[in-house]
Amino acid sequence: MRIIWQHEVRQADRIAGVLTETSKAKLSWRTLLLPLFLIDFFRHRGRKRRTRKNLLFTKQLAFDAAKNVYKTGEPAWEIRKYEIQTQEILDKEKKGLYTDKIRRRQMLEIELLMHHYLSLFGAQGSSYQAVIKATYPSKGRYREFLNRLQKTEEEVIQAAITTVRQGSKKERRQWYDMVRTTTKKFRMEAAEKIYSEIKR
Numbered sequence: 001m002r003i004i005w006q007h008e009v010r011q012a013d014r015i016a017g018v019l020t021e022t023s024k025a026k027l028s029w030r031t032l033l034l035p036l037f038l039i040d041f042f043r044h045r046g047r048k049r050r051t052r053k054n055l056l057f058t059k060q061l062a063f064d065a066a067k068n069v070y071k072t073g074e075p076a077w078e079i080r081k082y083e084i085q086t087q088e089i090l091d092k093e094k095k096g097l098y099t100d101k102i103r104r105r106q107m108l109e110i111e112l113l114m115h116h117y118l119s120l121f122g123a124q125g126s127s128y129q130a131v132i133k134a135t136y137p138s139k140g141r142y143r144e145f146l147n148r149l150q151k152t153e154e155e156v157i158q159a160a161i162t163t164v165r166q167g168s169k170k171e172r173r174q175w176y177d178m179v180r181t182t183t184k185k186f187r188m189e190a191a192e193k194i195y196s197e198i199k200r
Contacts, residue, residue, distance in 0.1 A: 004117065099164065
């Protein structure tokens with residue numbers, strides 16, 4: 001379980017790094033004014049941390065659900081728990097950043113990821129690559145899962161574009177397009193690497 005979650009965190013960190021690259025403090029004349037440089041640096045670091053947290057939101061819920069199901073064997077109850085938890089988040093939301101439409105799409109994503117993690121937990125292997133290959137014997141099968149996940153995430157993104165009340169629709173679309181393309185790029189690169197490794 002630890003190596004699976006470590007992979008998710010590392011990948012989210014790399015994606016967040018690309019998405020927040022434009023806000024990174026640049027070395028320039030401002031560097032001479034150290035306090036200003038530090039302000040820029042900490043702003044960037046905070047933005048990257050928040051982006052990573054958002055990227056991991058549904059994955060964390062799904063991973064925790066999968067761990068509990070692995071112990072108890074009760075998936076329906078776990079999904080119900082996260083329906084209640086996300087409803088509580090929605091009830092407290094006052095800024096228009098989280099809507100019921102997003103929440104409903106996220107529940108489908110959480111369920112898909114929960115079953116994926118459960119499959120990985122039952123696989124043999126001492127590395128992330130080995131566990132993926134044991135669960136998805138061919139690159140084609142693994143890419144089928146990645147495509148299903150991408151489609152589910154895109155439905156969440158579409159809900160966010162149409163319902164979130166921050167920034168213009170165009171700005172939201174540009175941001176989410178960048179999230180989608182960056183995420184897909186990293187996943188496909190990882191899949192190529194996993195299945196191109198020669199067995200020894």
